[in-house]
Amino acid sequence: MIASKIKTYFETNYAKNPLIVKSPGRINLIGEHTDYNLGYVLPASIEKAIYFAVSPNNTDKINIETFISSPEKITFDLQGSQTAFEAFWGNYFKAIIEILIEKKYPLKGFDCVFGGDIPIGSGLSSSAALCCGYLHALSKVCDKEIPKEEIALIAQKAEHRIGLNCGLMDQYAVLFGKRNNALFLDCKDLTHKYIPINLDGYSWALINSNIKHNLAVDSEYNKRRGSCEAIVNTVNEKRPGTSSLRDVTLDDLKNVQKEVDPIDYKRAHYVLQENNRVLKMMESLNSGDAKTAGNILLEGHWAMSKEFEITTEELDFLVENGQRLEGVMGSRMMGGGFGGCTINLIKTDKLKENLERMVKDYKDKTGIDAEVYHLKIDDGVHVME
Ligand code: GLA
Numbered sequence: 001m002i003a004s005k006i007k008t009y010f011e012t013n014y015a016k017n018p019l020i021v022k023s024p025g026r027i028n029l030i031g032e033h034t035d036y037n038l039g040y041v042l043p044a045s046i047e048k049a050i051y052f053a054v055s056p057n058n059t060d061k062i063n064i065e066t067f068i069s070s071p072e073k074i075t076f077d078l079q080g081s082q083t084a085f086e087a088f089w090g091n092y093f094k095a096i097i098e099i100l101i102e103k104k105y106p107l108k109g110f111d112c113v114f115g116g117d118i119p120i121g122s123g124l125s126s127s128a129a130l131c132c133g134y135l136h137a138l139s140k141v142c143d144k145e146i147p148k149e150e151i152a153l154i155a156q157k158a159e160h161r162i163g164l165n166c167g168l169m170d171q172y173a174v175l176f177g178k179r180n181n182a183l184f185l186d187c188k189d190l191t192h193k194y195i196p197i198n199l200d201g202y203s204w205a206l207i208n209s210n211i212k213h214n215l216a217v218d219s220e221y222n223k224r225r226g227s228c229e230a231i232v233n234t235v236n237e238k239r240p241g242t243s244s245l246r247d248v249t250l251d252d253l254k255n256v257q258k259e260v261d262p263i264d265y266k267r268a269h270y271v272l273q274e275n276n277r278v279l280k281m282m283e284s285l286n287s288g289d290a291k292t293a294g295n296i297l298l299e300g301h302w303a304m305s306k307e308f309e310i311t312t313e314e315l316d317f318l319v320e321n322g323q324r325l326e327g328v329m330g331s332r333m334m335g336g337g338f339g340g341c342t343i344n345l346i347k348t349d350k351l352k353e354n355l356e357r358m359v360k361d362y363k364d365k366t367g368i369d370a371e372v373y374h375l376k377i378d379d380g381v382h383v384m385e
Contacts (some may be wrong), residue, residue: 022135035167045177123335294329310337
């Protein structure tokens with residue numbers, strides 16, 4: 001198990017009895033690119049996670065080490081200066097430490113070793129797990145608890161500094177997730193509630209297309225956000241007080257259609273419909289209606305493909321092929337886009353054969369080996385016993 005490997009490494013190289021924090025990745029049932037538009041999302045935290053071993057070291061140095069991909073160690077001093085680093089993950093810690101210094105948070109020296117099994121660039125939010133888990137662990141060794149709501153905001157700010165103008169879905173899912181439940185989050189007032197996702201006789205599974213994205217260095221994500229904001233600004237000229245797409249109706253959108261960029265129009269239209277899909281998905285989960293749930297996934301996928309234009313050929317193939325298979329209720333690409341996993345709802349008695357078939361057909365078509373992950377919804381960030 002990864003957690004015990006990390007603990008042993010920590011105890012051999014640093015100190016005995018570190019605190020171990022588990023920080024999960026997340027899936028999202030539906031509600032993509034709705035979070036920064038202050039709409040609805042329905043994510044959940046998963047079993048795959050990043051684990052942090054931490055312990056105060058009574059110095060003025062923060063040492064962070066991983067053997068996750070290639071081994072690397074970075075040392076920060078309490079003023080935020082750091083040793084040179086190669087790994088992309090270093091940027092997140094750098095941003096977080098800078099933000100904490102700006103906030104005058106009482107940082108202390110400590111050692112940290114982390115590692116995990118969330119595939120990077122696969123739409124499972126490894127970066128939110130990294131930032132939120134690190135902040136939670138750090139707040140324990142520095143003896144000043146940071147409330148989860150504030151951790152979410154700091155983690156989001158770190159992403160923004162690195163270049164991804166993301167919303168708060170990932171951070172909330174990673175921090176507030178609950179075993180066997182999805183988290184319905186209203187991104188406008190950040191209230192949330194838990195929705196059991198088990199549909200009797202059906203299973204959720206992920207297929208990783210192994211097309212990797214790096215949203216933080218790819219401006220397509222931010223362009224989508226820009227399109228949505230352009231529409232909000234135009235509607236606001238007609239109806240002052242409109243501050244996000246959450247305040248915009250389909251009628252408002254039609255009223256500005258002639259004056260706005262047709263691409264921006266399509267993007268906003270997608271977001272308004274996607275919010276409705278989240279509400280419809282909740283209803284179908286509550287009533288145990290797998291057929292409707294599957295159709296919502298499909299509708300969402302093809303809207304992301306044609307209107308929001310964030311899928312790839314390979315992901316479209318995975319979804320389209322699934323539509324032809326008996327027992328596959330529906331699938332869609334998950335996360336920020338341009339790669340990553342599909343989430344699939346499949347009849348449990350046809351699960352194995354369908355997944356094998358989907359992986360084989362994908363390999364035949366693209367030459368790429370896809371990976372299957374059976375979905376286990378686990379608790380959000382927490383200290384392990
Ligand atoms: C990324 C972002 C989230 C959200 C999703 C798309 O994961 O970090 O804030 O916008 O993409 O739903």
